[in-house]
Amino acid sequence: MPFLDWLPPDVTRRSTIRELAAGESLFRQGDRSFAIFEVEDGRLRLIRHTIDSREVVLHTARRGELFAEASLFSNAYQCDAVAAVRSRVRGYPKRELLAAMRKSPDIAERFMEVLARQIHGLRTRLEERNIRSARARVLHRLTLAVGADGRTVMLDGKLKDLAADLGLTHEAFYRTLTALEKEGAVTRAQGRITLRKTRGI
């Protein structure tokens, strides 16, 4: 529970696990909302249906992510949640969560903090997508992902996923990395990328 581990036990205890087969849906647009969710494994698509019943993907929620937070404040879900692959989600019951936050301003504040940080991260990623050049985009990400020393990025997942997250094909991303390496802007070792100390650009 990377996000919600500070919740009072009476909420956590009431949280429920749900396993979903690929294609199975967790809730549908219009269903009465009873919980917010965290993806423990897999991937879910949040989909809105248009009047002429086409589907628009609003978001893809991935492992570790929280979703349907807004349903805390409305009676019904505003979109479908459908498992893109076999998935496991944990649901935190709305009722108990809201009650806990009403009882304790501290809990409420923690939750707000989670939301505020999320906003910050999303804005940064959106700003990143405004950068057209693959090179600059990758550098933007690396610069912000740097560890305590200010130069080293520890890679956790697969490069492929990082590429997708950056909005690049994996091929374009690999090429960009090797180009950066070739020109000496970064060096790579197993599982880490180190930025060269630079002044200017």
Added chain:
Amino acid sequence: MPFLDWLPPDVTRRSTIRELAAGESLFRQGDRSFAIFEVEDGRLRLIRHTIDSREVVLHTARRGELFAEASLFSNAYQCDAVAAVRSRVRGYPKRELLAAMRKSPDIAERFMEVLARQIHGLRTRLEERNIRSARARVLHRLTLAVGADGRTVMLDGKLKDLAADLGLTHEAFYRTLTALEKEGAVTRAQGRITLRKTRGI
């Protein structure tokens, strides 16, 4: 005050207006945080400085947007806020805002709701950016921007700004629009775009 008009008068009354010349900064990384802000006019860049003192833009806050929400929950600002053009911001004092939320769970919930909706919107825009084709991206946006009738999009701002928001050059955007019009997918009238009722795709 599109976002925070439900705040109790003792917070709103204590809010302050600040005018900034282009290039002037509102706060700097490390400054003790005392308020969150709303852009009343203009545009501010949120910038992080790296160890080797290069600048990374985290976000550009535009008119009507709230920013520095996360500073509610930390003692110092995590980045600089610099006016990109002549701007006016309203600051809501942290102290009073937090106090109001601690006193009234309703106020806290309203604020959470604002944050949650913001997250939702940001995720949707990020998902949109994963769509590579200009055509599909524009349709995604139009489909979600549609009014009560499910087909008509009222355009408020300039097309240019919409283009930028979509992550397209204005030229590419204009061309995409005319192409969509030519193939009959949309019709345009002054200030509005109407989607053709379609089945499939």
Added chain:
DNA sequence: CGAGTGATTGACTTAGATCAATGACCGTGG
């Protein structure tokens, strides 16, 4: 009226997407 901006279209270029292939490295099941 001239300057500034938005909307639009044309011509041209290019960065990144696409398609394809290869080698390394699993895990697994016979």
Added chain:
DNA sequence: CCACGGTCATTGATCTAAGTCAATCACTCG
């Protein structure tokens, strides 16, 4: 223990959609 299938990382060749540069028209505003 090894062959097989799968995924990841990587590189090459090619193509094209969108970016860039440029020009025009319509409008508004002082």
